[in-house]
Amino acid sequence: MIATPPAAHLWNGGSSPYGVGHKKLGMWLFLVSDSITFGALLISCMYARVSSPNWPTPFPAWPSIAFASLMTLCLLTSSLTMVFAVDASKRGDRRAAVRNILWTVLGGAAFMVLHANEWLRLIAEGVRPWSNPWGAPLFSAAFFTLTGLHMVHVFTGLIYLLIVATGTRSGKRTHEDVEICGLYWHFVDLVWMFIFPLIYLMSVSQ
Template sequence: MTACLLSSSLTMVMAVAAASQGERKRAVRFILLTMAGGVLFDVLHIHEWLGLIHEGVTPSSNPWGVPLFGATFFGLTGLHMTHVTIGVIYLGVIAIGFGRSKFSAEDVEVSGLYWHFVDLVWMFILPMVYLLSNRI
């Protein structure tokens, strides 16, 4: 999941670079790749959620430890996943608009800033929720 987001950030920065050089088709292709990374992240995340729910982890219960973990896990990752999903929709709108010359390179750049922000948040969720959870 981390690889998906990091790689999608790379393709997004390539899209912004292509857009600023006026290469519309290349920029749209990179935006679509970024969206694919976001969708793959969502699919993997939902798969993980379903697995945990099946094991008995819910927002109010955790069979392996403190119940608060369930609430924290689903709250944090759920909000992040919502942002990723909104980002994918946002990028879709930008890709269509930029492909039809309705949006400028600056619009692509702003959408890129949003996408990198989503990636940046994951950089803190990964250690705080995933890597440290086996120690608490």
């Protein structure tokens, strides 16, 4: 006979104290570690800003802030369609789930196109990861590192979404897979909610 562990009533006992599958637990642990990566980068960006007297504020309302706001709207909307996809797959409506995942892909792709355009514009202005025309070189180092790492996440997310959409259509992927994919996509959105104010809004030109 297996003895009941002490304080089992606090976590409902059993062999699954968290009440989540191993895939979902794995994704959450990854997201927590990724949050620390992005958190460390964002905080080091703030550190560089506070310690640099010539930190530039180069972004005018048009086009930089306007495009970055539009990118934010794309990501927020793609998060909404993703949560609709998770809801649909929970109901067993695979068609609606796939349709909403594809809308999410569209939102993410629009974000990437707008962001690539922003990068190309800045590069044409002479901005490099090691220098920029406005002041502290660390500004452009922070800009390219943070937005670049985020863009890698968006790009990976788009591939992940397409794999899950294909699998959901064929019935190979379950609701749990859609839900876990949703967790990743919402995280990409969540991180942008910190990058957008810190990189763009704190650098609106006077």
